[in-house]
Amino acid sequence: MTSHDPVVEADLHAYVDDQLDVARRIEVEAYLSERPDVAAKVMADLRVRDELRLALAGLQSANRMETREAARRLERSFLRHRSLDVFRRAAMIAMFVGAGWMAHSAFGPLGVSEVVASVPAPDFVHEAVKAHQTEALRRQMSSQIQSPTYDPADIRSATAIVLPELPGEWRVSDAQIFPSAFGPSVELAVEAEEGNRMSLFAVRPGTFAVQNVLMTQQGNTNAAFWQIGEVAYALIAETNDADALANTARKLARTLY
Incomplete structure (x- = not known):
């Protein structure tokens, strides 16, 4: 059952944050399928979100809980405002402060590429x-x-x-x-x-x-x-x-x- 409510910017943010129920996700995906330019922006946001989550997961043994929570707050805040370049820098800085330059040597300077972020293939x-x-x-x-x-x-x-x-x-x-x-x-x-x-x-x-x-x-x-x-x-x-x-x-x- 669909709501027939128009898809607004808040729905796109919630889609990236995994905050929508299944029915609303379907409606948002139908909306994106007809708007490739909007879909491209959402895809970029998803990439940044996943890169940060991957980095957080890899640093769990070294990173303090307060730092991980601060990085997650940064993730939610910057995804809502779509400030992608600033978000990348701020999130990585937060992790480096908590984990030290060990994170720098593990992931390289300010970034985790898709090649590093190898995942099980569909x-x-x-x-x-x-x-x-x-x-x-x-x-x-x-x-x-x-x-x-x-x-x-x-x-x-x-x-x-x-x-x-x-x-x-x-x-x-x-x-x-x-x-x-x-x-x-x-x-x-x-x-x-x-x-x-x-x-x-x-x-x-x-x-x-x-x-x-x-x-x-x-x-x-x-x-x-x-x-x-x-x-x-x-x-x-x-x-x-x-x-x-x-x-x-x-x-x-x-x-x-």
């Missing part, structure tokens, strides 16, 4: 890795014909999946529609430069979310994954440079707004 990332491995197998088989030509508009019409704009120097070597546990998915095999092969995977996982780029690793395979609205994405590569892969994924994500 199910769609496992699907993306399987699609990446399948493409690598197809590439080795002379009987399997690759399809380097793809039409983003045609893919969107057939699957309701919007693909990011690829850099002009990238070459698509194969484009496939894969079945997945979530319905049709899209997998593009791309070459960013000579010998640098990646797979871009996109799927509608059945949930709405605004999630900045995060990283996970499965064996020798790194995956940068994110979600914008009803479509989730993963950039997969066998690389030792997880930071570069994450930065590439962020650039792709920005083309979707």
Whole structure:
């Protein structure tokens, strides 16, 4: 049952703070799905909130209770006012005062990146890795014909999946529609430069979310994954440079707004 009340700024703040009931969250997510610019701002707030919570969790053994509570008050206060740059500095300063420069050596200067903040991957990332491995197998088989030509508009019409704009120097070597546990998915095999092969995977996982780029690793395979609205994405590569892969994924994500 929905309230039909208009979504206001206070609802967005409460959404970031996890203070809404399920019914109201659904209404806010429906509102965000129709307003990508607002969704992008909310996604930025969620990122800052999660970075601070991750840092607080990592410092529990060294940080005093008073300092953790002060940082949490800063988090709530600055999220309400959306002063993101000031919030980052103030929250980190509060933690450094309580934990000392040990926090500085553990997390680096004033920040926790998404690469450091590696989290358990959602199910769609496992699907993306399987699609990446399948493409690598197809590439080795002379009987399997690759399809380097793809039409983003045609893919969107057939699957309701919007693909990011690829850099002009990238070459698509194969484009496939894969079945997945979530319905049709899209997998593009791309070459960013000579010998640098990646797979871009996109799927509608059945949930709405605004999630900045995060990283996970499965064996020798790194995956940068994110979600914008009803479509989730993963950039997969066998690389030792997880930071570069994450930065590439962020650039792709920005083309979707």
